[in-house]
Amino acid sequence: MVEPFTPRASAEALQDLRARLRATRWPDAPEDAGWGLGVDVAYLRELVEYWADGFDWPAQEAALNRLPRFRATVGGRGIHVVHARAADRRDALPLLLCHGWPDSFWRYTKVIPLLVDPGAHGADPADAFDVIVPDMPGYGYSDRPTGTPPDTIAVAGLWAELMSALGYERFGAAGGDIGSGVSRYLALDHPERVVAVHRMDAGLPVFTGDRAELAPEERAFLDSAAAWGAAEGAYAAMHRTKPQTAAAGLNDSPAGLAAWIVEKLRSWSDCGGDLESVYTKDEILTNVTIYWLTGTIGSAMRMYGVNGAIPPGQHARRVEVPSGFSLFPGDLVRPPRAWLDRIANVTYATEPPRGGHFAPFEQPESYARELREFFRPYRTRA
Template identity: 40%
Template sequence: MDLHPDRGSSSLVLERATTDIASFRSRVPEAALDDLRRRLALVRWPDAETLPGWAQGVPLVRARRLVDYWLRDYDWRRGERVLNAFPQYRTSIDGLGIHFLHVRSRHADALPIIITHGWPGSVFELVKLVRPLVDPTSFDGRPSQAFHVVMPSLPGFGFSDIPSTSGWGVERTAGAWQELMRRLGYRRYVAAGGDFGSAVTHALAALRSPALVGMHTSFPTCLFDPPAIAPYTPEEADALAQLAAYRASDSAHAFQMTTRPQTVGYGLEDSPVGLGTWIYEKLAAWTDSPHDPDAVLGRNSVLDNITLYWLTGTATSSARFFWEDPTWPVPRLQLPVGVTAFPADIVTTPKVWAERTYPQLTHFSRAPEGGHFPAWEVPLVLAQELRATFEPLR
């Protein structure tokens, strides 16, 4: 499966996928990296913010530091090797090429799991989780806790195709994931995800396929339509305050991409600095850190994720995923569900909300650390949560 530059742009064109499952490796042409470096060198900076800290967005000094490292020290080829260390594939489902990692455990009785990333993440967000799941004995686990892991790139993200028509939202994606697991030969499996990955996982569960026997989420879709009943518990009051703060000062990106994804895309596709700071702000706000995502994710890992968006030209198409689903469904699910609440997430899920939302809530836990990107921030914690959630289903 080959990549080549799109004439007239810096993005890449993927070889057309078929219904066969074709092996894939990232081999970005050097010309695309040269173009990125040229654009980084020609950045025109705004003036500095007029308030200290992050109140007006990414501070100029932090943006300069990120871009200087991106231009002078960052090596995409290293990031590419991180991704290419795992078996990757592309296959056409419902007319769209879907990219995914598929890593089978050496343990014969491993449980298949499909895990979905969100925005502004990618499969780079999930790769630290792979080895603890497929090889639990190397990470304080037992052979009986092993998983076969499937990690797809959402439509319009990473190395999945960009939809050319509307309609590729959460529910259609869930249908594609169901077909993907069938195509891989899995007749019994579980699912997990956070952010948009949670919405897709809920939609997959709502299809009520007998093959899907359980799910886990770190970000229940009910958080944006909370089942709060006054008088509120202290946990609920905290969560409602977090939700109000998000809506008041941290949700402009979602409103813009939900209403005008095409317009915001022009700046993001034309300027790597614009794209990088657009993503970096959310990594800073939503990780379990004092607005220092480099400290918990690693600067190279942060730039792997950002650079993937840039090289694949998926800033606009990923924004359209918001437009497709301005509100997330909260289906009444009839299967076992596990929920883990992470303390630095956008909203920390109260246990009572999980109990009201999921009739078959079989596992609930409050993690000691971690934010909106647990697979990226605290992969061993999330791996343990997935083991605990799905232990009874093996």
């Protein structure tokens, strides 16, 4: 069953949020610490003050509700999905967009209009897509799992079922972060349905073979990914091993929740250290407020544990469905072409000049252009 969905936060929920923000008990910070030890407390104070007394959530919520939003029951789970159809294009390619953490359908809100109606944005109308953006279980407005959450393999199966419920037998898939893995498993486990798959990253590498068999640039990539994990991966270790410990504080303190998410937005975006050169305060807080109002920070973090338990053999599978990669310069780690060819049947690989981990939101025009270019040869296969 698929039904229209228009969420509205209650006045009581917003009053409680503002009261908690105004009552924040601020930590001390070393002089001139800036972002060097994590979130910049001075910037976080500024953001929280605006969240409490300037941010207009009803206006942001109304803008989100102008998207065609639905709730569907898939695999016994309640799933929130944006389903935007291309206007007057019966030949539009269905495109499933898969998000990651710390976000939700929010990641794609800027790019949806560009993909649905390219003619209105200076592109070829023949490149139109029907766009489908679901929230993973435990994220956004989808149901929170009460038991063990699904891993990326299981989510791929749910999305295949969702696409059937929406009437699409053949479709393209794209994603980044955890969504890169979901789109990968869609191509691996449902190759008869996925015409092509586009990814913004190849994920953090998992390799259990003999490193001597790798090209020098592949070995360097493994080393750089390991170095990134040692320097930046504490959050992921916490998510995998002790998510409920972190969730107790993050689900109670909106300032703490903002710190956990905003530090990643800054670190993982192509912003040169200036977060608001890429995002407005309203855009940042819309993402964070979705997590706050839905109470999903804990359920989102718990997915890391089940993904960490995926057997190594699954990581070794090669995608034979035509695959494209757009590797944005500000992303976490960027694999060499030799690695991409090892893991997928690569028919398209580019390095756009700007953008980071959240490229669909940071650089929506560039991201839309990448998708149009990559999927153009595969439209006749849907």
